[in-house]
Amino acid sequence: xxxxxxxxxxxxxxxxxxxxxxxxxxxxxxxxxxxxxxxxxxxxxxxxxxxxxxxxxxxxxxxxxxxxxxxxxxxxxxxxxxxxxxxxxxxxxxxxxxxxxxxxxxxxxxxxxxxxxxxxxxxxxxxxxxxxxxxxxxxxxxxxxxxxxxxxxxxxxxxxxxxxxxxxxxxxxxxxxxxxxxxxxxxxxxxxxxxxxxxxxxxxxxxxxxxxxxxxxxxxxxxxxxxxxxxxxxxxxxxxxxxxxxxxxxxxxxxxxxxxxxxxxxxxxxxxxxxxxxxxxxxxxxxxxxxxxxxxxxxxxxxxxxxxxxxxxxxxxxxxxxxxxxxxxxxxxxxxxxxxxxxxxxxxxxxxxxxxxxxxxxxxxxxxxxxxxxxxxxxxxxxxxxxxxxxxxxxxxxxxxxxxxxxxxxxxxxxxxxxxxxxxxxxxxxxxxxxxxxxxxx
Amino acid sequence: xxxxxxxxxxxxxxxxxxxxxxxxxxxxxxxxxxxxxxxxxxxxxxxxxxxxxxxxxxxxxxxxxxxxxxxxxxxxxxxxxxxxxxxxxxxxxxxxxxxxxxxxxxxxxxxxxxxxxxxxxxxxxxxxxxxxxxxxxxxxxxxxxxxxxxxxxxxxxxxxxxxxxxxxxxxxxxxxxxxxxxxxxxxxxxxxxxxxxxxxxxxxxxxxxxxxxxxxxxxxxxxxxxxxxxxxxxxxxxxxxxxxxxxxxxxxxxxxxxxxxxxxxxxxxxxxxxxxxxxxxxxxxxxxxxxxxxxxxxxxxxxxxxxxxxxxxxxxxxxxxxxxxxxxxxxxxxxxxxxxxxxxxxxxxxxxxxxxxxxxxxxxxxxxxxxxxxxxxxxxxxxxxxxxxxxxxxxxxxxxxxxxxxxxxxxxxxxxxxxxxxxxxxxxxxxxxxxxxxxxxxxxxxxxxxxxxxxxxxxxxxxxxxxxxxxxxxxxxxxxxx
Numbered sequence: 001x002x003x004x005x006x007x008x009x010x011x012x013x014x015x016x017x018x019x020x021x022x023x024x025x026x027x028x029x030x031x032x033x034x035x036x037x038x039x040x041x042x043x044x045x046x047x048x049x050x051x052x053x054x055x056x057x058x059x060x061x062x063x064x065x066x067x068x069x070x071x072x073x074x075x076x077x078x079x080x081x082x083x084x085x086x087x088x089x090x091x092x093x094x095x096x097x098x099x100x101x102x103x104x105x106x107x108x109x110x111x112x113x114x115x116x117x118x119x120x121x122x123x124x125x126x127x128x129x130x131x132x133x134x135x136x137x138x139x140x141x142x143x144x145x146x147x148x149x150x151x152x153x154x155x156x157x158x159x160x161x162x163x164x165x166x167x168x169x170x171x172x173x174x175x176x177x178x179x180x181x182x183x184x185x186x187x188x189x190x191x192x193x194x195x196x197x198x199x200x201x202x203x204x205x206x207x208x209x210x211x212x213x214x215x216x217x218x219x220x221x222x223x224x225x226x227x228x229x230x231x232x233x234x235x236x237x238x239x240x241x242x243x244x245x246x247x248x249x250x251x252x253x254x255x256x257x258x259x260x261x262x263x264x265x266x267x268x269x270x271x272x273x274x275x276x277x278x279x280x281x282x283x284x285x286x287x288x289x290x291x292x293x294x295x296x297x298x299x300x301x302x303x304x305x306x307x308x309x310x311x312x313x314x315x316x317x318x319x320x321x322x323x324x325x326x327x328x329x330x331x332x333x334x335x336x337x338x339x340x341x342x343x344x345x346x347x348x349x350x351x352x353x354x355x356x357x358x359x360x361x362x363x364x365x366x367x368x369x370x371x372x373x374x375x376x377x378x379x380x381x382x383x384x385x386x387x388x389x390x391x392x393x394x395x396x397x398x399x400x401x402x403x404x405x406x407x408x409x410x411x412x413x414x415x416x417x418x419x420x421x422x423x424x425x426x427x428x429x430x431x432x433x434x435x436x437x438x439x440x441x442x
Numbered sequence: 443x444x445x446x447x448x449x450x451x452x453x454x455x456x457x458x459x460x461x462x463x464x465x466x467x468x469x470x471x472x473x474x475x476x477x478x479x480x481x482x483x484x485x486x487x488x489x490x491x492x493x494x495x496x497x498x499x500x501x502x503x504x505x506x507x508x509x510x511x512x513x514x515x516x517x518x519x520x521x522x523x524x525x526x527x528x529x530x531x532x533x534x535x536x537x538x539x540x541x542x543x544x545x546x547x548x549x550x551x552x553x554x555x556x557x558x559x560x561x562x563x564x565x566x567x568x569x570x571x572x573x574x575x576x577x578x579x580x581x582x583x584x585x586x587x588x589x590x591x592x593x594x595x596x597x598x599x600x601x602x603x604x605x606x607x608x609x610x611x612x613x614x615x616x617x618x619x620x621x622x623x624x625x626x627x628x629x630x631x632x633x634x635x636x637x638x639x640x641x642x643x644x645x646x647x648x649x650x651x652x653x654x655x656x657x658x659x660x661x662x663x664x665x666x667x668x669x670x671x672x673x674x675x676x677x678x679x680x681x682x683x684x685x686x687x688x689x690x691x692x693x694x695x696x697x698x699x700x701x702x703x704x705x706x707x708x709x710x711x712x713x714x715x716x717x718x719x720x721x722x723x724x725x726x727x728x729x730x731x732x733x734x735x736x737x738x739x740x741x742x743x744x745x746x747x748x749x750x751x752x753x754x755x756x757x758x759x760x761x762x763x764x765x766x767x768x769x770x771x772x773x774x775x776x777x778x779x780x781x782x783x784x785x786x787x788x789x790x791x792x793x794x795x796x797x798x799x800x801x802x803x804x805x806x807x808x809x810x811x812x813x814x815x816x817x818x819x820x821x822x823x824x825x826x827x828x829x830x831x832x833x834x835x836x837x838x839x840x841x842x843x844x845x846x847x848x849x850x851x852x853x854x855x856x857x858x859x860x861x862x863x864x865x866x867x868x869x870x871x872x873x874x875x876x877x878x879x880x881x882x883x884x885x886x887x888x889x890x891x892x893x894x895x896x897x898x899x900x901x902x903x904x905x906x907x908x909x910x911x912x913x914x915x916x917x918x919x920x921x922x923x924x
Contacts, residue, residue: 366864376864
């Protein structure tokens with residue numbers, strides 16, 4: 001098979017940019033990048049012939065000759081104000097077109113033991129703190145986009161929490177793409193290393209400020225130390241012609257807890273892969289997700305929870321609302337390894353189809369190799385409950401309003417779980433606006 | 443725990459009760475597969491030209507399928523399709539007129555299997571089309587059925603006597619090139635059952651057939667075709683046991699069901715083929731394609747299966763719900779023990795408006811058994827108001843077994859409702875404790891709980907089978923818990 005335009009462009013980027021990528025000169029990183037590049041060369045852009053990509057065709061992406069993101073363009077703080085407001089005055093790190101923009105970022109006074117920096121500067125300053133963790137969770141050997149990201153990553157967030165360190169305020173990481181012609185591709189890499197007993201709340205926020213075609217290829221790795229508590233919010237509000245392909249890979253030590261919220265609201269084609277490894281006893285993860293899609297949007301979530309040790313628990317709730325000719329894909333996998341006794345896992349995927357031409361493929365999976373477990377999954381696809389609609393109408397609420405109320409209630413099961421008050425309100429009003437046909441307040 | 447491990451051991455050591463080989467001269471073709479072999483099968487069976495042409499087309503398609511399907515979760519060494527003999531028939535000198543003329547050795551085999559033909563005829567009112575290896579040897583209650591215009595005969599007989607019906611429906615649900623094993627079956631099938639129920643007729647008895655695999659190295663390639671014409675109803679039972687063999691035997695059957703307007707077919711299976719010994723050696727490879735098409739409006743197809751045997755089971759009895767208001771059902775209990783593997787489930791393809799489907803799947807995994815439920819519920823754009831309910835539950839017994847669930851749900855119509863639920867757990871300690879507290883010993887308590895777990899499926903089985911199935915289940919899982 002010959003490589004398509006996107007594939008050859010990426011391989012050329014690597015050859016052309018290798019010397020300028022952050023961390024160049026570090027032998028371990030050079031080896032890692034070369035290895036990843038070779039994997040990508042071998043894997044190529046996934047096709048629908050692969051089971052994991054069966055319902056998500058990347059034909060147009062594969063035909064786009066992307067240019068490498070050329071770093072920050074001037075954007076004014078006012079342009080991102082509406083997005084930063086919802087998180088408040090918390091520490092903020094901003095990346096524009098794949099490069100860190102210190103002028104827009106403000107970290108301020110940090111509690112002891114908390115280190116926030118860009119990955120590139122951390123690699124330049126203290127590579128020894130990154131080496132033991134980078135690409136240890138994310139799989140750059142079998143996943144094409146992770147391989148591509150590992151080979152070409154330009155920058156991203158590095159968050160390190162010393163044992164017991166607590167970052168009480170949410171950390172807002174904003175990725176802005178200015179998307180203009182020609183199409184550009186940004187490869188972002190985030191690394192979170194949470195020491196034993198540490199706590200943090202991280203908001204990973206992707207926005208597009210123009211209507212051009214671009215690709216965001218992001219990979220986040222989280223290493224959650226013993227008894228750490230991490231909350232991770234991913235907001236995907238890319239512009240309407242954007243491709244957004246992201247991965248979250250986490251390894252959890254004993255007693256750690258990760259709560260992930262994913263809100264997928266924009267983009268033309270988005271794919272989010274979550275892989276959580278519960279690698280210690282009493283580790284717990286909660287995955288909440290909401291995806292809204294309409295017109296020709298395509299939204300694809302793949303989650304894998306690997307219960308590798310006994311007494312681990314997981315809860316997962318993903319909800320989707322699809323309108324227009326939007327296509328949704330959900331693939332949730334719960335894997336319980338032999339001897340991971342007393343596992344308790346619950347997964348639920350619910351979808352609402354609002355139009356005749358919307359479609360959903362849901363694939364909840366259980367793979368269980370231990371016996372003393374309690375695992376359940378449920379998937380439901382349907383329309384609004386006729387009885388509930390009738391009830392509201394008997395109370396004098398007209399059909400349209402009743403529909404919108406019920407649909408909003410459907411979504412608020414997930415938005416209601418967001419831990420930051422202004423953000424929750426903002427997302428709820430986004431959903432309301434979206435349901436009434438608007439672009440959503442941005 | 444010690445008593446439990448003892449129990450597991452006693453279970454594992456239990457011999458397969460139906461393991462014996464009947465010594466009858468076989469009229470077999472030498473191993474190997476080629477166009478010549480297919481031509482000689484067709485010639486031996488005196489088949490019309492169109493059927494030979496159909497077989498050859500299937501064979502040519504099969505040779506182009508370069509690889510066996512690998513997407514399922516079952517693992518087995520590659521099969522040498524050239525080492526299998528594709529035809530074996532008990533030698534028959536002349537036409538049999540009554541049971542007395544049947545080889546006594548053969549009759550004894552059936553006795554051991556617990557299906558005395560003569561008794562069945564008079565006592566149970568079940569018409570049995572017993573198939574011994576590949577050729578049907580005796581058929582009962584035929585007269586009664588033929589009064590009603592119901593055709594129930596072996597496939598070869600149907601080809602000779604009702605070629606129009608066979609030609610019209612053969613391959614209309616499972617096309618010759620459907621999948622690897624279906625293509626192989628289409629090329630080399632030797633016999634099977636054929637049922638046609640005419641318009642408005644309700645078949646007064648359960649039709650039943652027993653399949654056995656006897657000659658060593660003879661893959662059995664059965665072909666079953668059941669047609670229920672408008673307003674007709676038929677209930678069909680299929681039950682299996684096979685003798686003990688060391689080498690794996692391949693069984694690649696195809697079952698096609700067709701219902702026209704307002705018709706209903708109920709297809710029940712109890713499959714108890716040799717599962718291999720406790721080291722996982724031997725046992726039957728059961729690679730079956732079963733599919734029904736609800737062609738007419740308001741028609742219904744219901745699959746019920748109890749799968750306790752075979753080393754590997756790979757089957758997905760499916761329904762194509764083409765007619766408006768048609769109904770598809772799938773009820774399944776699958777048990778895997780020792781080294782058995784099962785990858786089973788169903789496909790419900792909703793094409794027509796207001797179509798409904800129900801899937802109830804109960805999996806029980808013990809020892810080193812591996813079990814997967816793999817299902818597809820597909821709602822096509824035209825299937826307005828389609829409805830599906832799926833429930834798959836798995837019970838795990840022992841810590842070396844696996845239970846997996848791979849449902850695919852594809853919905854392209856906004857007015858439909860699809861629900862899927864699955865749970866995996868071990869037998870509840872609380873329930874066990876409750877039973878024991880009431881003086882019921884562990885063994886009986888487990889049997890009770892497992893039977894309760896499967897009740898939703900068992901109550902769909904015809905009476906004769908329900909008793910057998912529930913017995914089979916308790917025997918299969920005897921003492922396999924701690």
